[in-house]
Amino acid sequence: MFLSEYASYIGTVGATLTTVSFVPQVIHSYRTRDLSGVSLSMYSIFTLGVGLWLVYGLLKQDWPLIVANSITFCLATIVIVLKVQQLLKK
Amino acid sequence: MFLSEYASYIGTVGATLTTVSFVPQVIHSYRTRDLSGVSLSMYSIFTLGVGLWLVYGLLKQDWPLIVANSITFCLATIVIVLKVQQLLKK
Numbered sequence: 001m002f003l004s005e006y007a008s009y010i011g012t013v014g015a016t017l018t019t020v021s022f023v024p025q026v027i028h029s030y031r032t033r034d035l036s037g038v039s040l041s042m043y044s045i046f047t048l049g050v051g052l053w054l055v056y057g058l059l060k061q062d063w064p065l066i067v068a069n070s071i072t073f074c075l076a077t078i079v080i081v082l083k084v085q086q087l088l089k090k
Numbered sequence: 091m092f093l094s095e096y097a098s099y100i101g102t103v104g105a106t107l108t109t110v111s112f113v114p115q116v117i118h119s120y121r122t123r124d125l126s127g128v129s130l131s132m133y134s135i136f137t138l139g140v141g142l143w144l145v146y147g148l149l150k151q152d153w154p155l156i157v158a159n160s161i162t163f164c165l166a167t168i169v170i171v172l173k174v175q176q177l178l179k180k
Binding site (some may be wrong): 006007008010011013014015016017018019020021022023024025027028029032034035036037038039041042043044045046048049050051052053055056059060 | 096097098100101103104105106107108110111112113114115118119124125126127128129131132133134135136138139140141142143145149150
């Protein structure tokens with residue numbers, strides 16, 4: 001029981017960190033408009049994957065999953081938009 | 091029951107895509123050695139989060155979680171190493 005609660009706590013912190021981690025990438029990309037090192041393939045596949053996680057969360061009515069994946073989906077989409085903007089300018 | 095099976099399938103595809111997505115980023119970063127647009131803060135926080143997810147998976151003995159997060163942890167760590175190498179060269 002204790003181990004289970006402890007695991008949930010670790011999982012929650014892990015989920016929060018992986019979600020929040022995209023904030024500095026968005027800020028960095030927005031400020032510098034330098035996305036040359038960012039892989040569009042990576043963000044496209046990643047965002048599609050997060051979108052499916054979101055559908056999974058919605059089907060399961062799992063609110064932590066829905067909230068975390070909605071935020072990640074939006075942040076990753078902003079990076080994609082900035083990357084495509086940079087590619088179109090070239 | 092059908093919805094539940096369908097949801098698990100969607101979740102599995104989502105998890106596979108988010109894990110696999112880091113492969114093109116690693117290839118891109120390794121080939122170009124251009125990581126100027128990649129946020130070190132993002133990858134540091136993200137990798138820490140994935141590491142905690144891995145601990146969560148180990149505590150829960152959840153093999154899909156363990157496998158997916160081990161792969162993502164390694165791929166994200168490679169990006170961090172390449173980014174730090176680039177920063178040290180400057």
